[in-house]
Amino acid sequence: MTNKTAPIGRLRIAKDEDRNLVRLLIMLLFVFALMSALRPDIFLRPGNFISMATQFPEYGIMAIGISLTMIAGGIDLAVVGTANLSAIAAAKYLIATAPKGSPDGQVLGAILVAIPLALAVGLAAGAFSGFLISRLGIPPILATLGTQQLYTGFAIVLTSGKPLSRLPLLYSELGNAELFGFLPVPFLLYAAVAILIGVVLAKTRFGLRVYLLGTNAKAARYAGINNDSVLIRTYMLSGLLSSVAGLIMMARANSAKADYGASYTLQCVLIAVLGGVDVNGGFGTVRGVTLAVLILQFLSSGLNMFEHVSNFYRDIIWGGVLILALVFNWAIARRRERAFYKK
Amino acid sequence: MIEYKRLVRRTEPYILGAIILLSALIQARSGQFFTNNNLVDLTRSMVVPALFAIGAQMVIISGGIDVSFTAVASLAMYATTRILLPIDYAGNVALAYAMGASFGLVMGALNGVLIAWFRFPTLVVTLGTSSLFVGIMQGVLGAHELPVPQSMREHGQAFLFSVHNAQLDLSSEMPVTILILLGILALVFLIMRYTMLGRGIFAVGGDEVSAQRAGFNVLGTKMFIYCFVGAVAGIGGIARASMMQNCHPTNLNGMELTVIAAVVLGGTRVSGGLGTITGAMLGVALMTIMSNSLILIGVPTYWQKVFTGAIIIIGTGVSAWQVNASQRRLATRRLATGKQLG
Numbered sequence: 001m002t003n004k005t006a007p008i009g010r011l012r013i014a015k016d017e018d019r020n021l022v023r024l025l026i027m028l029l030f031v032f033a034l035m036s037a038l039r040p041d042i043f044l045r046p047g048n049f050i051s052m053a054t055q056f057p058e059y060g061i062m063a064i065g066i067s068l069t070m071i072a073g074g075i076d077l078a079v080v081g082t083a084n085l086s087a088i089a090a091a092k093y094l095i096a097t098a099p100k101g102s103p104d105g106q107v108l109g110a111i112l113v114a115i116p117l118a119l120a121v122g123l124a125a126g127a128f129s130g131f132l133i134s135r136l137g138i139p140p141i142l143a144t145l146g147t148q149q150l151y152t153g154f155a156i157v158l159t160s161g162k163p164l165s166r167l168p169l170l171y172s173e174l175g176n177a178e179l180f181g182f183l184p185v186p187f188l189l190y191a192a193v194a195i196l197i198g199v200v201l202a203k204t205r206f207g208l209r210v211y212l213l214g215t216n217a218k219a220a221r222y223a224g225i226n227n228d229s230v231l232i233r234t235y236m237l238s239g240l241l242s243s244v245a246g247l248i249m250m251a252r253a254n255s256a257k258a259d260y261g262a263s264y265t266l267q268c269v270l271i272a273v274l275g276g277v278d279v280n281g282g283f284g285t286v287r288g289v290t291l292a293v294l295i296l297q298f299l300s301s302g303l304n305m306f307e308h309v310s311n312f313y314r315d316i317i318w319g320g321v322l323i324l325a326l327v328f329n330w331a332i333a334r335r336r337e338r339a340f341y342k343k
Numbered sequence: 344m345i346e347y348k349r350l351v352r353r354t355e356p357y358i359l360g361a362i363i364l365l366s367a368l369i370q371a372r373s374g375q376f377f378t379n380n381n382l383v384d385l386t387r388s389m390v391v392p393a394l395f396a397i398g399a400q401m402v403i404i405s406g407g408i409d410v411s412f413t414a415v416a417s418l419a420m421y422a423t424t425r426i427l428l429p430i431d432y433a434g435n436v437a438l439a440y441a442m443g444a445s446f447g448l449v450m451g452a453l454n455g456v457l458i459a460w461f462r463f464p465t466l467v468v469t470l471g472t473s474s475l476f477v478g479i480m481q482g483v484l485g486a487h488e489l490p491v492p493q494s495m496r497e498h499g500q501a502f503l504f505s506v507h508n509a510q511l512d513l514s515s516e517m518p519v520t521i522l523i524l525l526g527i528l529a530l531v532f533l534i535m536r537y538t539m540l541g542r543g544i545f546a547v548g549g550d551e552v553s554a555q556r557a558g559f560n561v562l563g564t565k566m567f568i569y570c571f572v573g574a575v576a577g578i579g580g581i582a583r584a585s586m587m588q589n590c591h592p593t594n595l596n597g598m599e600l601t602v603i604a605a606v607v608l609g610g611t612r613v614s615g616g617l618g619t620i621t622g623a624m625l626g627v628a629l630m631t632i633m634s635n636s637l638i639l640i641g642v643p644t645y646w647q648k649v650f651t652g653a654i655i656i657i658g659t660g661v662s663a664w665q666v667n668a669s670q671r672r673l674a675t676r677r678l679a680t681g682k683q684l685g
Contacts, residue, residue, distance in 0.1 A: 075466070132656060132660065136660045136663050136664055136667075137663040137664070137666065137667045138613075138656070138659045138660055138663045139613050139614065139659070139663070141408055141466050142408075142603075142607065142613055142655065142659045143656070143659065145600060145603070145655060146604075146652050146653075146655030146656040146659065147652065147656065148652070149600060149648050149649075149651045149652030149655060150648075150649060150652030150653060150656065151652070152648050152652075153646065153647070153648030153649030153650070153651070153652050154649060156645050156648055156649075157645050157646060157649060160645060161645060265470075266470050266471075266474050269467060269470055270471070273467060279463075279464045279467055280464070311482075312477070312478050312480075312481035312482030313478060313482040314478070315474045315475070315477050315478030315481070315482065316474070316475055316478030316479060316482055316483075317478075318471075318474050318478075319471045319472060319473070319474030319475030319476075319478060320471075320475060322467070322470070322471035322474070323457065323468070323471045323472070323475070326457070326461070326463050326467065326468070326471075327461065330461055330463070
């Protein structure tokens with residue numbers, strides 16, 4: 001039965017998603033053209049592109065994580081807490097085993113342990129959120145609001161609320177390096193994550209199950225899917241991505257702190273919604289999310305070119321764009337529905 | 344027997360038990376809990392969270408979640424202060440409250456339209472609007488710390504009675520703002536319990552489709568909730584500024600989480616349709632005692648967030664587990680009867 005209907009369903013979804021991608025692409029070009037026209041001297045400089053490519057990966061990767069959980073019908077509001085906690089674990093280890101000024105060989109060895117340590121913290125943090133949601137049945141919003149507090153709390157306790165600096169220089173040098181002089185490492189990490197998650201969602205059984213679970217959890221269960229296991233793995237994946245983002249943040253700031261990136265949660269939800277991820281679950285692609293990330297980065301870098309514009313206008317723009325994106329998606333869905341009933 | 348069973352299934356007795364245990368622990372460790380000034384101070388710091396909790400609870404009962412009320416309160420409080428300060432307004436403080444409530448109502452109406460009319464998810468909407476409100480306050484209005492006008496200053500200093508702790512030579516005053524809290528509590532209690540509107544809020548939270556079929560005006564009910572909650576948040580903001588004797592644009596940030604945690608802890612079901620005001624107030628009391636007294640029992644303030652997180656998880660976990668357990672009981676009973684029939 002599923003074999004017969006799946007291709008047709010997929011075809012319709014694919015068509016809708018193509019339209020969504022085209023819309024996003026037009027929006028991206030518009031923002032790009034606008035910013036280029038306003039300040040061509042600053043915006044079109046190669047340096048600006050490199051700095052943008054260094055900035056967006058940290059929240060872009062978290063946005064992919066949130067999107068995954070949203071596609072599965074939930075939401076992960078603990079990404080920022082997870083990122084900071086992972087970064088702090090890595091930073092603590094680095095400072096303990098290879099303080100600033102240690103020989104490069106020793107630092108490299110420490111980094112090779114610190115990174116898996118951070119990733120493990122991210123996985124564990126995600127697994128705990130997933131456990132609360134799937135096994136205990138706590139609504140995802142509240143469970144992850146709780147874990148966000150908990151992880152940020154642990155991060156504060158571990159650092160007494162102060163930034164952990166004195167990291168070995170090599171770490172931030174590696175993290176901020178540019179391949180061939182124009183491909184920043186964070187950008188490469190984003191590309192790797194985007195391709196990997198894109199393939200996982202589109203081509204693997206796990207990806208299909210995530211979509212099914214988000215579309216209709218009960219139907220997924222009756223189709224023989226172990227919802228609990230899929231959910232836990234989804235949140236673990238989100239935690240893992242958050243820890244990657246945390247490692248990038250740590251390299252960029254050359255330190256780790258419990259309250260870095262506090263505004264990223266909203267921004268990531270905004271990116272997911274803008275990128276066409278359905279807030280009720282079941283729909284969304286990494287391609288859409290990536291376009292939304294780029295739109296936001298162009299907007300944000302564009303705003304930076306005007307020094308007299310207060311940073312807080314950004315809050316208005318993020319909030320406003322989020323609501324407009326919701327209204328826009330709503331209008332599109334309504335038109336589609338009307339067309340469907342006419343047929 | 345039935346009465347006893349009903350009591351055991353409810354959350355309030357457990358919260359009350361937790362409060363008593365925690366108080367006893369703090370008293371044993373510090374000897375400073377059951378002193379008249381500490382009790383008055385605790386009540387004093389409960390006023391504003393309790394006002395917010397009333398609103399947060401109405402939203403949760405209706406099946407939503409609102410994280411924007413601190414932003415609404417801050418903006419309402421700031422806008423009111425900005426308008427009244429230049430003339431150092433000294434008339435009746437009711438005007439300040441009316442202004443704060445109106446600003447809050449308008450902001451709540453925006454939430455209401457997006458949630459009731461467009462039917463967008465409440466969390467995403469309120470995340471967006473709170474960013475919008477914070478941006479308006481700090482960007483457009485260029486918010487910074489302000490003193491409050493005379494009427495609010497006097498209102499905040501006014502007290503019902505004062506207690507004196509001879510041992511520590513400390514005095515504490517019961518602020519008049521507690522009367523505002525009690526008034527709104529009574530109003531909400533009456534609405535939720537004795538009006539069709541209140542029953543409609545429970546019905547919408549229990550099952551929106553059934554509520555619609557039963558003849559409740561779902562759209563109107565939701566609009567009312569968000570407007571009302573916005574107005575209460577505005578009132579909370581004015582009470583806060585008056586009691587603090589200054590208007591600080593950002594120090595309410597983050598309170599939304601503790602308030603929501605308190606409400607859920609007090610037995611309000613997170614999926615909607617169930618909850619009592621008594622429970623919510625007990626939840627607020629527990630959270631307030633905890634955050635005010637961690638220092639008294641020698642826990643460093645760094646642990647505050649860990650405790651908040653743990654309480655949210657435990658509180659929501661217990662209530663989710665109770666719901667699951669009752670569903671499981673139902674399922675096994677059905678299975679058992681099915682087997683008998685077979």
